[in-house]
Amino acid sequence: MKSLKFIVLFFAVISIQLQAQSPDGYDLWLGNSAIEVSEFEKEYKTFTTSVYFQSDSEMLTVAEQEMKNGLEKMLGQSLDFTKELNSNSTLIVAKKNALKTEILNSISSDFDKLGEEGFIIKTIKVKGRKVLLVSANSDNGILYGVFRLLHLMRTQVSLSEINLIDAPKVDIRMLNHWDNLDRTVERGYAGFSLWNWQKLPEYIDQRYIDYARANASIGINAVSLTNVNANALILTPMYIEKVKALANVFRNYGIKVYLTARFSAPIEIGGLETADPLNASVQTWWNTKVSEIYKEIPDFGGFLVKANSEGQPGPQNYGRNHVDGANMLATALSPYKGNVIWRAFVYSEHDDTDRAKQAYAEFVPYDGRFKDNVLVQVKNGAIDFQPREPFHPMFGAMEKTPLMMEFQITQEYTGFSTHLVFLPKLFEEVLDSDTYQKGKGSTVAKVIDGSLHNNKITGVAGVANIGTDLNWTGHPFAQANWYGFGRLAWDPYLSSNTIADEWIKATYTTNKEFVEPIKKMMLSSREAVVNYMDPLGLHHIFDTGHHYGPGPWVNNLSRPDWNPVYYHKADTEGIGFDRTPSGSNATEQYAKEIEKLYNNPKTIPEEYLLWFHHLPWDYKLKNGHTLWDGIALKYQEGVHQVEAMITTWENAKSFLSEEEFNEVVMLLKIQLKEAKWWRDACLLYFQTFSQRELPEGVEKPKETLEYYQSLKFPFAPGIRPRWN
Template sequence: MAVLVAALTILVWPNIAAAEDGYRLWLRYETLPAAEGAALARRAGAVETDESADPTIAVAVAELRRAWPSMTGQPLAAGGSGAAILIGTPKSPRIAALRLDLSGAGEEGFVLREMQDGGRPMIVIAANRPTGALYGAFHLLRLAQAGTLPDRLNVVERPRVKLRMLNHWDNLDRTVERGFSGQSIWDWWKLPTATDPRYVDYARANASLGINGTVLNNVNAKPDTLTAEWIAKAAAVADVLRPYGIKVYLSARWSTPVELKQTKTADPLDPQVAAWWKAKADEIYRAIPDFGGFLVKANSEGQPGPQDYKRTHADGANMLAAAVKPHGGIVMWRAFVYSEVDPEDRAKQAYSEFKPLDGKFADNVIVQVKNGPIDFQPREPFHPLFGAMPKTPLVMEVQITKEYLGFATHLAYLAPMWSEVLEADTFAKGKGSTVAKVIDGSLDGHELTGMAGVANIGSDRNWSGSIFDQANWYAYGRMAWNPDLAADTIATEWARQTFTRDPSFVQPTVQMMMGSRQAVVDYMTPLGLTHLMATGHHYGPGPWVDDLARPEWNPAYYHRADKNGIGFDRTRTGSNAVAQYAGPVARRFADRRTVGDDFLLWFHHVGWDEKLPSGRTMWEELVARYDRGVAAVDAMQAHWERLAPMIDAERAREITQFLVIQKQEAIWWRDASIAYFQSVSGRPLPQGVRPPAHDLEFYKAIRHPYAPGHH
């Protein structure tokens, strides 16, 4: 198997990726400047290992042998007398003889060091486990590609987060819920007999970032997923991903045994139900010995769950956890819930349901919490569960695919959004209790830790639907490895590997990326507004929608605009959602003087004529923000017009075209939103402001029944 995988990794990529169409992602391994390439070739002319039989070491060696001649013009031989790369673990006699201190590398980290081995200069890639050595090889190649390889290597790295997961919302018919980059990459119809070579390149890309787990199927799961036929398909994918340190997980539908007519109930306290799940877990582990476990969405958006039987989320999670625990598996139980009965405030529901369960989950259960309390909006405050469940490990779930940020065609670099959440201080144990410290386990002493990203990966040649959406996949992986990495540092790394190292290109490109998400916030949901998207497909504006069956399905529920003002009062005079945060945070959000513009209308209902710190009235400021968003897209277009000639024509053209779409849709958002809120407020447009191109009824009449990614 190891020989087959290594052969695939050598042969597949160059043949597929002849065109500069984005397929190679950030692993392009372009030729380095002559002097730099020659210097790198002198530092290593061979790659050596005592562990070539290990499949993970084998693919690490294959990656180095692919990259080195591409970057330096010189191949990496299998041995020789000159400088070389030595890669392995302490199982290797040569690595063991070096007596390196690998304690700082942990289970999955690595040491990169230049030293002498028997008088020969060596770049040593050493790790406690083969996967760490693979990550070390990719880190060496990242430094070389980006032009940041130091003159003398001495690097020790380990991941801060244990579970670094992709969640695929891929359906068994290859449609992808909230997917904007083609079909699912999993060709279920042909599996398990035929495995697409693209799976190898998917694994390489993820391993280059340290991603170590993937949930293959949609959280809105089908019972068929857990039948023998589909377990065999998942096992075939797992066989391809395994050498790259990636475990396979499956989303499980709570009612599966009932729907397969194998039990009469799905009550988690029924012994027959527990026995069914134990037998099912045993069956899965026979097919996939390193199966990671289950991801579960229960009692949310109509999905079945333990509450159907008057049981708690903990009852359900613990029953599944007992089934997988003998095999070392885990259960990731999603906290994204909102009930069938109309809530006082949807933003409060997850906290209300899960906070009382703190400490009641089994030790192989981890609760998966979205970054904000609503649903992957362009901007949300951090979720109040972070810091509120000290006895329970929490995964932070983010959405890499841009369901609410313009799909694939809007440039929106999401690392600044994730940084805002990770850096937010929960004050759970006083100042400095950041969300990052919650999810990496350091705040409360948890060993089971994680981040999950809803994937933006599909069958499109460029994987992500657009070139700049690749940056969000890249940034997610890098931040899951180290939540403290700065968004601009990651953007610089990505741009230098993906396009060119020319600083006259990289610096303005990173500047454009860093401001892009704020632009989307401004033309979609400024000043703390949220969930104004058209319902169902979430494409385009729909702030006027107020006639759906449940209040919280309607955008009007979230903005609460009336003739007097706008915004959702979540202070003591409203839903009091602020009370779910620790005291210092609650006081900041509750006070109009300290809440800040970003969350003003999230927490406060503000009169149209009230003056804001800018000196403008609420109405004037709202209009100004919409205009600012459109102006930011204008600026991006101007930036890109200057930058496009510096890269290949194919990718430059796609980006140019998508910025045209983004400009058109930013204007649509701006005009439709202003037209609607003016109809509610009754205020005239501020002097000098361009009126919407059409009347409100025009925008209300727009329909998009075939928008991509809709479920």
Template sequence: MKNLLIIVFSFCLSFSGFAKDGYELWLDYRPIENASLKSEADRLFSGFYFFGESPTYEAIRKELEISGQKFLGKDPGFSSERLSQTQVWMGTQEELSQVLGLDQQMQIRALGEDGYWRGPIDFQGKTYYAIIGNRPVGVLYGVFDWLKSIQTETFDPKLEKSDSPKVKLRMLNHWDNLDRTVERGYAGFSIWDWHKLPGYIDPRYIDYARANASLGINAVSLTNVNANARILTTDFMKKAKVLADIFRPYGIRVFLTARFSAPIEIGKLKTADPLDPGVIDFWKKKTDEMYSFIPDFGGFLVKANSEGQPGPHEYQRNHAEGANLLADALAPHGGILIWRAFVYSHELDEDRHKHANLEFEPLDGKFRDNVIIQVKNGAIDFMPREPFHPLFGAMKNTNLGIEFQITQEYLGQATQLVFLAPMWEEVLRSKTYRPNPSSTVAGIIDGSDSGQKLTLMAGVSNIGTDRNWTGHPMAQSNWYAFGRQAWNPDLTSEEIAAEWVKMTFGQNPGVNSKINEMLLSSHEAAVNYMMPLGLHHIMGWDHHYGPGPWVTGGRPDWTALYYHQADSLGIGFDRTASGSNALGQYAPELAKEWSDPKLIPEQYLLWFHHLPWDFELKSGRTLWDEIGLHYDAGVKSARKMQETWSSLESEIDPQRFDHVRQLLAIQVSEAEWWRNSCLLYFQTFAKRPFPKEIEKPEGDLEYFKSLSFPTAPGIRPRW
């Protein structure tokens, strides 16, 4: 028995070196197999020289040690002398000013504080490879990009490359609670162990910082927007300081969510009125204290007067007065106040689609310069597909940032493969026609169209304590895609998918082609089997898991019937001038085109129109038949992904292959569940047979309606 245990233990140790559990993310740095690339990398890794000293340079050294061991099986060489055996020079353009020409210095300086340049430099008869930034963090970004070029086998030592981010703040929003639960989280508990902080530093915090820095993510909000005021107490400031100190060398600034009622809850005041002198003093002193612990504290993120969260409306004040209160406290320290535009009130008898514009558009120009209004990509709530939010382009004198959801609250959660880059790309490239006819959402948020200097792209994190970070191994691609699109909103989904697949699964073209195909088809598949043709908000109650087009009760705008409005005549939400006129909040060019059901992109058809079941679509089929065909196509696409993955069994490491295989089986089952239950339900109104081309829905509608999921992850905590 003893010998058996030894054998089993030895096997586990040896196997652990080969098993892929997803912890390393896209920073796998697998051994280089290309002979010429390996030779070149071996030469360059033999001698690195840093032109200065900083904590960020130490972080780079550690990354080079990790990558050198994995790429080449050896430690890299570091030189203390610039002209000895060095091969790669690293530093800022100021530190390298003696070896750079004036034109080259100006070229690099124009890249901004986070930009970098890398390429060959000739000096005193020898050629060096250099990675240069305007700050050490720019060098860090350049190093990660160089390592990526080795991973993807695209590195050419003769080529120059320069790059800089188009968005200033590239932020992850964690919806993590202080008890380590994660609202709408599907990958375990929060990675922030507040109980053990500040005394214990989990090594995972450093790996988290490495992963974010490799993407250029430079800000993180640690706590849930449904905020707990305790995070602003001195005890928690000491804990947050530890995380800020860890993240700082990686160029990441810490933000915290501020509960608007904190002056009452932890300040013992009787009011949180933003114009009250005592409240103003509370926020000033509290902010000063925060900066005494974290000198580069980023600022506050606030959700106010939304879904029960306190805000300025309780005191008959508006959002600008509420935001400016905190912005003024942050301004002396260079801090930023991010105020979410996700507001809707049951007291306002208007289409929920319209609420944010009704509240914020009249306040345009009344917010402080250090305020950013964080606007969700669509006007409802991270639906599988939404037209872009009408606030983009509607506020010309206010900083606007965009908020995407990386965690898949409405897109299958952690049981489904849904690559989100195509959805985000669709939004970013949407034309707003304001402030000029060629303006896009990307141009609004990166400042190229809006002219704003303070820019933001935020993503609701899908990270948790699961060993692979994101629950579903393939959901790592969405963390990756968010970082890449935040750096450059003009990148295509194809480019991003190709990078991630190569960095995660290696260089086999046949394997990569199949995985790319799965990724790039997955979003449209999910839209088809969940909410096609503009249907939205028909998911299960509270937990948002699975279909629930029959959901009624409580607030109307929390029910499915409010949105799909199916009846014997037809289906869809009329948001034209004859209905809620939400289309009137868009530019006139869009409002005119989208008001015509024959001209509007059919992907948004039922979002803006209530149409008869027999309405003829561009295909020549009726609306009822087209709905059925979309649902069925989604199921068939899910099955195709399953088949594609199965064909890779001999090419993918067993642990990841089996993990994804099991989840894809769940996804197919859930796709069928969505199709069957939704079509059976909508047929009760349409009173028409299913299209002959589709696989007929099976099951009993009453059974589907009876299902409950009390243990579904991500349910919103009740206080």
């Protein structure tokens, strides 16, 4: 065991030392190249004249190497790291229990705000001399503080009067990998899975360590390694040994490993005839399995479960309910302080109710019946990670059950890794939404961080967009979505503007002439994709299976709610899904204030108009346009926005290497081509119902509707494997 820990630590140190030689894009937002000429350069060098770093654990040794490498690369000089805290120290990095009395006296109350993961970065005076202090209650807090200090220096923030006290507002900040054991990735657009199961456990790929560093730098502390469409083999001893090796790598970066549990595992790998959660033999099997896992991985996080959804097995197969299934697993994990994360993404082929209503109907009646170590994981919207959805009504309905947000970082419905779409803008929109559950100001963020209902445990999950591509995410700007998710998981009240600013400065340059136009481009990019894909509340009109490109005409799939025609309901009278009392009445699942707002097409925000209303083609929008003209003009606006993005990038060329510039400009040109494809295909199809001419200002399609309907993409990336 000790030898394996040494190997992992050795690899971690080597990783940090070699980082400056990494290819473009690989370093993400962690590049430690020399800082640009800055008014703060002298200040930084003064504070790093003599550095004391408490490094009496494996995690702190990793943190010390991270800081040493980062400072030396940025400042361009070797630094004096002392083994003793003395009067010459200008930068002190130490836990509370290692600080001297004269330091503690001035900041002792700050530690009460930190918990187990928070940190302090503060300029203090010691014997009349300024000293920069990084401190925390725990090793984890020191690690996060080190990464934040390096980030502040990388983005050229003054430290002379800094007084930063920061702690995460959410307990579990998790990446959900939809990685399969054959290394394909469902909805993955950046290469194959990082996890090389064949070579594990003996071979520790350098990427595992660099991946852990990146996550720790933004506060992500949990990783679910495998697809929610689970394979029971991951729970066998052969794979547990491999998972253990990854857990050993991640531990020094504060990351716990979770696994997806296939509900039918007792049958598939356990030899039982049933997986009934109330069956004593099944309960014993899970208790034994959990014990086996914790024997190998003492800090194992727990299970993520997709049950009775899209054909996955679950407790309903045996006449039981979600509480029975989740609590059975929770009982097995409870002695080890493990958690069950039970996904609420359910909709039944035997239920013809509006799909948007089904998760609420299934879960809200069980509020308060789940065990304390169960979190119910809810997608941000009630359908499926669309470019825009109103917030999921469950967030305004369950007071006694911790609800864990599930965002999708991978761009399944926003153009894959081809399109530049800054998703923190979407995440922010959802988190800022008001549920009115306890009156005005009951935002989704307050539900997620537990402050609205005083939840004992909280969580945020993001479906990962990471693979074996050189730059990790396929598109250089898709890195910002990984970064932004981590920052919002740490603090759900951050603005997307702040996140974009941080990421640009850390990744490219702090020069305002680059930062401001690129930030404006990023912040408008999500609205652009909504405009050229799903304007005015249209949703789920993607082509079948792969979700690549438009397919509003698809109507031949086995389930009604798998067909785009189910969602837009275009006919000669109009378009849109009626979810008011005259239709499916999905609005009743929201608070009365929202229900009233949404039921009236004159008061509903127009970005949700066709989500909740079926309206005539000549319905007048607030800007005076007819609905038909408004839809067409929105599609055209989306195209114009992508054209503006290309211009912005071309104007920034002087700040970029040739490789950086060319990669993004080529991708933007693909995005423009596909934005026009969306516009032309959708308008030609909807025109068969509206029977109206395109308004002035909208380009006429160059192809026919039949041409667009004939396009096939059998090898589009990220399709669900057949064995699922």
